[in-house]
Amino acid sequence: MKQKINLSKTLKNKTILVTGGSGSICSVLIKRLLKFPIHSIRVLDINEHSLFNLKRSLDDKRLRFFLGSINDLERVDRACQGADVIIHAAAVKNVDITEFNPFETIETNIQGTMNMIKSAMKHNPEKFINISTDKAVNPSTLYGSTKQIGEKLICWASDHIDLTKFSTIRFGNVIETRGNIFELWMEQAKNNVPLDITDPKMKRYFFHVDEAVDFILQCITISKGGEIFVPKMKLFNIMEFANKFSKNHKIIGIRQGEKLSEVLLTDSEKKSSVEKNNMWIIKP
DSSP states (O other): OHHHHHHHHHHTTOEEEEETTTSHHHHHHHHHHTTSOOSEEEEEESOHHHHHHHHHHHOOTTEEEEEOOTTOHHHHHHHHTTOSEEEEOOOOOOHHHHHHOHHHHHIIIIIHHHHHHHHHHHHOOSEEEEEEEGGGSSOOSHHHHHHHHHHHHHHHHHHHOSSSEEEEEEEOEETTOTTSHHHHHHHHHHTTOOEEESOTTOEEEEEOHHHHHHHHHHHHHHOOSSOEEEEOOEEEEHHHHHHHHOSOEEEOOOOTTOOSBOOSSOHHHHHTEEEOSSEEEEOO
């Protein structure tokens, strides 16, 4: 209750910009944000169909939809103008796609984040929350490397820009996100074919989209600038989930750059972090 009261005060009459806002996590986040006394929410996304579906499902006059890419600085600048809080989630995320499209991945995940920072420097929002991933920790893929650089850019911005509080949230996997392994397994089980398993010893951090949204809202309230917020997530063996779909499996082998187990933060980060009930806060 106390957190909700604090968040209501934090968001009262605020204009919020969400990049990648029609995605699996942010569409739920936007729905939740509309329950608070905000002024408006701007949604910047390149996916026209997803924006239309989000508009149709929510139908709230406080919503404004910007069709465009974070690679377009002029469009980003227009979306950022007058925003009080920016939640930056737009990214190219699929590991297989990013490995075969390095220029586009770097342009979006690095240059796009730079564009967001440049516009924030110009328009001075109160808070800037960057959404990152555990793939940024000791990265072994192009996607992870670009997200690690994104975290470093946000840290730089926090050190050099006084009028905006820049922070990062580093997630593991969210079960309900589009394009994840569960969608594939569901389709394979439906068609009565073996489930693709990279390695039965593989482990991943998972939580639900509502938990992810709760965490984002909490971090908006407590962010002071420069932090990397890391939620305490449960580490699962993927077979725990696979067996719920089917006991019929096919081992296909680990993909290029894939790890048997991810980590949420390094040992050195853990030593320099502050541990709370549900998170670690890596201090600047």
